[in-house]
Amino acid sequence: xxxxxxxxxxxxxxxxxxxxxxxxxxxxxxxxxxxxxxxxxxxxxxxxxxxxxxxxxxxxxxxxxxxxxxxxxxxxxxxxxxxxxxxxxxxxxxxxxxxxxxxxxxxxxxxxxxxxxxxxxxxxxxxxxxxxxxxxxxxxxxxxxxxxxxxxxxxxxxxxxxxxxxxxxxxxxxxxxxxxxxxxxxxxxxxxxxxxxxxxxxxxxxxxxxxxxxxxxxxxxxxxxxxxxxxxxxxxxxxxxxxxxxxxxxxxxxxxxxxxxxxxxxxxxxxxxxxxxxxxxxxxxxxxxxxxxxxxxxxxxxxxxxxxxxxxxxxxxxxxxxxxxxxxxxxxxxxxxxxxxxxxxxxxxxxxxxx
Amino acid sequence: xxxxxxxxxxxxxxxxxxxxxxxxxxxxxxxxxxxxxxxxxxxxxxxxxxxxxxxxxxxxxxxxxxxxxxxxxxxxxxxxxxxxxxxxxxxxxxxxxxxxxxxxxxxxxxxxxxxxxxxxxxxxxxxxxxxxxxxxxxxxxxxxxxxxxxxxxxxxxxxxxxxxxxxxxxxxxxxxxxxxxxxxxxxxxxxxxxxxxxxxxxxxxxxxxxxxxxxxxxxxxxxxxxxxxxxxxxxxxxxxxxxxxxxxxxxxxxxxxxxxxxxxxxxxxxxxxxxxxxxxxxxxxxxxxxxxxxxxxxxxxxxxxxxxxxxxxxxxxxxxxxxxxxxxxxxxxxxxxxxxxxxxxxxxxxxxxxxxxxxxxxxxxxxxxxxxxxxxxxxxxxxxxxxxxxxxxxxxxxxxxxxxxxxxxxxxxxxxxxxxxxxxxxxxxxxxxxxxxxxxxxxxxxxxxxxxxxxxxx
Numbered sequence: 001x002x003x004x005x006x007x008x009x010x011x012x013x014x015x016x017x018x019x020x021x022x023x024x025x026x027x028x029x030x031x032x033x034x035x036x037x038x039x040x041x042x043x044x045x046x047x048x049x050x051x052x053x054x055x056x057x058x059x060x061x062x063x064x065x066x067x068x069x070x071x072x073x074x075x076x077x078x079x080x081x082x083x084x085x086x087x088x089x090x091x092x093x094x095x096x097x098x099x100x101x102x103x104x105x106x107x108x109x110x111x112x113x114x115x116x117x118x119x120x121x122x123x124x125x126x127x128x129x130x131x132x133x134x135x136x137x138x139x140x141x142x143x144x145x146x147x148x149x150x151x152x153x154x155x156x157x158x159x160x161x162x163x164x165x166x167x168x169x170x171x172x173x174x175x176x177x178x179x180x181x182x183x184x185x186x187x188x189x190x191x192x193x194x195x196x197x198x199x200x201x202x203x204x205x206x207x208x209x210x211x212x213x214x215x216x217x218x219x220x221x222x223x224x225x226x227x228x229x230x231x232x233x234x235x236x237x238x239x240x241x242x243x244x245x246x247x248x249x250x251x252x253x254x255x256x257x258x259x260x261x262x263x264x265x266x267x268x269x270x271x272x273x274x275x276x277x278x279x280x281x282x283x284x285x286x287x288x289x290x291x292x293x294x295x296x297x298x299x300x301x302x303x304x305x306x307x308x309x310x311x312x313x314x315x316x317x318x319x320x321x322x323x324x325x326x327x328x329x330x331x332x333x334x335x336x337x338x339x340x341x342x343x344x345x346x347x348x349x350x351x352x353x354x355x
Numbered sequence: 356x357x358x359x360x361x362x363x364x365x366x367x368x369x370x371x372x373x374x375x376x377x378x379x380x381x382x383x384x385x386x387x388x389x390x391x392x393x394x395x396x397x398x399x400x401x402x403x404x405x406x407x408x409x410x411x412x413x414x415x416x417x418x419x420x421x422x423x424x425x426x427x428x429x430x431x432x433x434x435x436x437x438x439x440x441x442x443x444x445x446x447x448x449x450x451x452x453x454x455x456x457x458x459x460x461x462x463x464x465x466x467x468x469x470x471x472x473x474x475x476x477x478x479x480x481x482x483x484x485x486x487x488x489x490x491x492x493x494x495x496x497x498x499x500x501x502x503x504x505x506x507x508x509x510x511x512x513x514x515x516x517x518x519x520x521x522x523x524x525x526x527x528x529x530x531x532x533x534x535x536x537x538x539x540x541x542x543x544x545x546x547x548x549x550x551x552x553x554x555x556x557x558x559x560x561x562x563x564x565x566x567x568x569x570x571x572x573x574x575x576x577x578x579x580x581x582x583x584x585x586x587x588x589x590x591x592x593x594x595x596x597x598x599x600x601x602x603x604x605x606x607x608x609x610x611x612x613x614x615x616x617x618x619x620x621x622x623x624x625x626x627x628x629x630x631x632x633x634x635x636x637x638x639x640x641x642x643x644x645x646x647x648x649x650x651x652x653x654x655x656x657x658x659x660x661x662x663x664x665x666x667x668x669x670x671x672x673x674x675x676x677x678x679x680x681x682x683x684x685x686x687x688x689x690x691x692x693x694x695x696x697x698x699x700x701x702x703x704x705x706x707x708x709x710x711x712x713x714x715x716x717x718x719x720x721x722x723x724x725x726x727x728x729x730x731x732x733x734x735x736x737x738x739x740x741x742x743x744x745x746x747x748x749x750x751x752x753x754x755x756x757x758x759x760x761x762x763x764x765x766x767x768x769x770x771x772x773x774x775x776x777x778x779x780x781x782x783x784x785x786x787x788x789x790x791x792x793x794x795x796x797x798x799x800x801x802x803x804x805x806x807x808x809x810x811x812x813x
Contacts, residue, residue: 113570113666121636144575146607148568148672152688155670306691308720309407310414311443353439 030129032180043067043095043331048238051179055116055125058106060099062329063238067095070193071200073259073294078202080289084256084296091189092265098186098194099326101229101240102248103171105150108160111138111174130180137174142167142315143352146308151321157228159246159324165277165299166350167315168249168325173344175327182333184343187268188252188296190328191280195293197237202292204235204242209288216244218291222284226322243291246324247279251343254278254298271346275300283322299323314350398731399477401428401469401500403491405440408505409482412535413444415721416480416503417451419728425451428458428472430465432483432590432784437461463782466491475499476731482535484593484600485510485747486776486789489517492740496524501731503724505535507609507747508740510601512771515748522740529736533727534743536613538690540722543712544614547683547695550710551618555697556678559619560656564611565671567663574603574664576640578796586788595640596798597810598775598789603642604754605747608662612753613746614674614685615650615658622745623650623658625764628757632800633665639792641800641811648753660753677701681709692716758810760803773809 032038037049046064053060073088074081110116117138120127127135142163149162163171165185172183186194201207205215212218215235217227222244230240252258252269254276271277276298282291289295303317317323334343402413413426426444431437437459445452460468466487470479481491481504488508495502502525509515525532538544551559576595579588593599593606600606616622630643644665650658661671674685682701687694696711698704730737752768755761776789792798799811806812 109569109666115667118634118636118666122634144570144572145568146572147689148566148670150670150688152671152673155668306718306720308411308690310410311407311439 030133030180033130033178035179035181038062038181040064040331046095046097046331048100049097051175051181051183053107053110053116053175053178054128054130055119056107056110058110060103060107060327061101062097063100065096065098065190065194065237065328067093067331068193069093070196070198072189072192072262074202074292078207078292078294080202080287080292081294082296084254084258085294087259089259089262090264091193091262091267093190093193094266095331096186096190097329097331098190098239099328100234100238102159102246102324102326104229105155105158105160108163108171109155111171112142112160113144114138116178130178134174134177137170137177141170141174141352143313145313145316147318149316153225153321154228159226159229159241161226161246161322161324162317162320163249163323163325164313164315164317164350165249165271166346169251169344169346172327181329183327183329185249185251185325186328187266188250188258188278188280189262189267191248191250192293194237194239195235195242195281197235197239199236199293202294204293205233209291212243212288212291216241216282216291217284218244218282218286218288219284220288224284226284226324242281243293244282244286245284246281246322247283247286247297248281249323249325250278250280251346252278254296268342270342274348279323285322311353314352396732397423397425398728399425399427399473401430401473401477401479402426402440403430403466403469403479403481404483404487404505405429405431405437406482408535409480410440410443411720412480412482412503412505412724413440414447415724416478416728417444417448418721419724421725421728422732424728425453427453428460428469429454430460430469432461432463432465433587434461462784467494470494470498470500473498473500477501478503478531478727478731481505484590485605486514486593486599486779489514489521490780492518492521492525496521496528496530499528499530501531501727503533503535503727504740504743506743507601507605507750508534508743509747510597510599510605510751511773511775512748512751512769513774513777515744515751515769518740518744518747522738522744525740526738529734531727531730531735531737532740533723533737534739535723536610536739536743536746537719537723538610538614538686538693539617539719539739539742540726541686541691541693541716541719542714542722543693543695543716544617544685546712547685547693547697548617550697551676551678551683552620555681555710556676556683557680558654558656559676559678561677562615562618562656562658562675563677564608564615564658564660564674565662566607566611567661567668567671569666569668569670570664571603571607574607574640574642575638577637578639584785584788585790585792586782586784586786589788589790592640595642596790597641601747601751601754602640603662603664604646604648604757605750608646608648608660608753609746609750610690611672611674611686612648612650612658612660612750615660615676616746616749618674618676618683618685619652619656619658621652622749622765623652623752625762626650626749626753626756627762628753629760630662630757630803639796639798641790641798643757643801646754646757648757650749650753675703691718691720755810758801758803759807761807773813 050059253271573592628648630646646662699707
């Protein structure tokens with residue numbers, strides 16, 4: 001244990017209520033890994049920072065997204081618009097940080113294949129208290145696949161793909177425990193708000209798809225595969241590949257009529273069925289109109305078609321070679337109760353029968 | 356043939372309509388063709404080994420659309436595996452699953468009881484770890500039922516010799532037997548193999564096969580949890596133990612090795628190999644983390660195979676063919692789709708591509724079942740066992756070369772006396788496992804050079 005951290009914990013222990021209650025709380029929420037610029041009390045104090053994954057060489061760059069109000073969805077006249085994109089409506093969002101890049105295999109594989117644990121074992125490094133909490137979301141999660149999940153498209157620097165929403169959610173739980181900072185998938189509203197970055201056009205660079213090649217990997221330029229993240233121009237808020245490369249998981253259930261009942265502030269349609277759930281942004285395998293800021297797509301059972309095992313895995317969408325995700329961290333971390341009731345809530349429970 | 360005539364056709368109709376089939380059946384010899392009874396053309400299925408792949412295979416079997424088919428019996432050593440499997444199957448395929456509790460069998464003898472629920476002409480699915488294959492197959496042949504068996508079908512020399520004998524017996528009885536090297540049923544690979552065999556690549560000099568995909572299945576395994584017996588653990592985590600599965604080489608690399616041999620059109624005569632264990636931590640399995648195998652064919656051509664289960668590394672899961680007139684990607688990434696294609700040069704340059712399989716590829720896991728069930732209904736000669744044993748044996752040859760550090764020939768592998776689980780027919784729940792741990796809970800592992808004769812010390 002690092003002496004400074006031990007000290008910090010001792011202080012917080014003294015500040016906490018007392019006795020058993022306090023020590024339980026400490027065990028479940030060990031102090032965060034110190035990372036420069038990662039703390040902010042107000043929106044004005046939020047800075048870009050690079051989250052660290054301990055016992056690896058990987059960093060996840062995060063950029064601040066100011067709170068605000070925007071028009072979610074699209075108007076009927078928008079070219080290529082889906083019926084599920086309306087009515088256009090006003091939504092207000094609290095500030096958060098968002099990963100500037102899609103989560104890469106570099107980060108995902110640490111969780112998926114426990115390479116931080118391998119490194120600790122190989123080099124004789126002791127696990128931290130955070131690691132002990134993280135192991136709950138890591139050991140035998142996910143179960144090892146039977147195939148090369150990159151499908152020969154490349155690994156280092158490329159986006160992680162083929163994960164179920166459950167896997168992406170579990171990765172976030174693990175990362176939260178591993179860093180001591182609360183991470184989750186964005187809501188659909190947060191995703192669109194961040195993608196638009198103040199714009200109101202079909203794409204964050206305008207209404208016409210002509211310049212798409214400068215900003216995105218899609219059917220015309222992807223050479224039938226995903227590409228390394230962050231090679232194209234970012235959007236006005238510094239987010240890369242919001243259009244194209246891989247579609248990105250958000251927390252919401254997909255419901256065509258969702259926007260009619262959307263809450264005005266921080267809306268989230270908590271999933272109650274496994275399918276369909278929303279992915280956003282379109283992919284290397286899509287036509288331009290699927291990459292629009294407002295375009296939505298729901299997941300389906302057929303995304304597991306080539307899984308030769310039954311019951312099919314709860315971790316892999318073996319046919320969704322164009323689905324990935326990125327993460328967010330709200331400025332104000334919700335309470336455990338709010339997480340249980342809203343942000344982390346999902347049904348039906350995903351039970352791994354392979355174990 | 357329309358769907359209607361297909362489903363209402365009887366065995367007799369087929370014989371009347373098809374002179375060639377009638378003639379073929381008379382060639383089989385003295386034993387009568389053991390097909391399903393003419394008055395009821397329902398094919399009944401029994402599932403022996405209710406893990407993920409077994410259940411998946413049952414789904415594929417029950418999804419074949421050429422006549423009535425139903426699952427009637429299930430068997431496993433573990434009640435929980437059977438329960439999960441039954442729940443999934445009966446939810447997805449309600450009308451085709453007829454397995455009341457009295458036809459669910461648990462234990463090492465359960466396979467017999469499940470097979471006893473079948474009549475000649477029905478099909479039993481063997482998807483247990485391969486150690487049990489010859490034992491179960493023996494009984495299926497005795498009972499005259501058709502078989503689908505997962506790969507690999509053997510992991511050592513002695514059981515390979517047994518399986519070659521059993522293959523002949525099954526042939527003599529005109530049983531239809533499929534082996535789960537499903538990519539042999541892939542339309543794209545079939546089209547490419549034909550072109551290679553027709554000489555479109557010239558002489559095939561080098562083949563390369565890769566399955567470097569990070570941790571896979573249960574290949575990496577820690578010690579048994581408290582309260583679980585060695586035997587139960589070794590069966591549940593069968594990729595970890597050579598007696599059960601042949602380990603990572605036999606279970607994972609066999610597909611790509613088989614593709615290479617298929618493309619070349621023959622079986623290799625010898626192998627040398629290297630490999631090692633890197634990040635082992637608390638794991639107790641018998642596998643290496645990397646394998647590099649060089650197979651040599653009779654004409655001197657080479658098949659180079661690389662397997663790696665270390666995470667964080669470059670991945671590849673593909674098979675490539677290089678000939679004097681060009682090259683080919685036999686399979687691109689994993690099993691489906693193959694995206695088979697031919698190139699003029701040796702670099703797979705896109706602008707030098709001269710052929711690619713033009714259609715959408717059907718799922719070979721389904722195709723292998725369509726082919727097997729059709730063979731049963733139409734009484735076509737159908738027995739993939741000999742090929743499956745050769746493929747398994749060649750794979751074992753590469754594995755043994757790595758594990759012993761020696762050059763191993765095909766004949767040495769075939770005649771090798773090390774039977775990994777000689778008492779497989781005597782296992783009992785609660786009894787000893789074929790592999791015993793030492794006082795510290797460690798299992799014997801391969802020691803290349805130090806154990807030059809055997810893959811591990813017994």
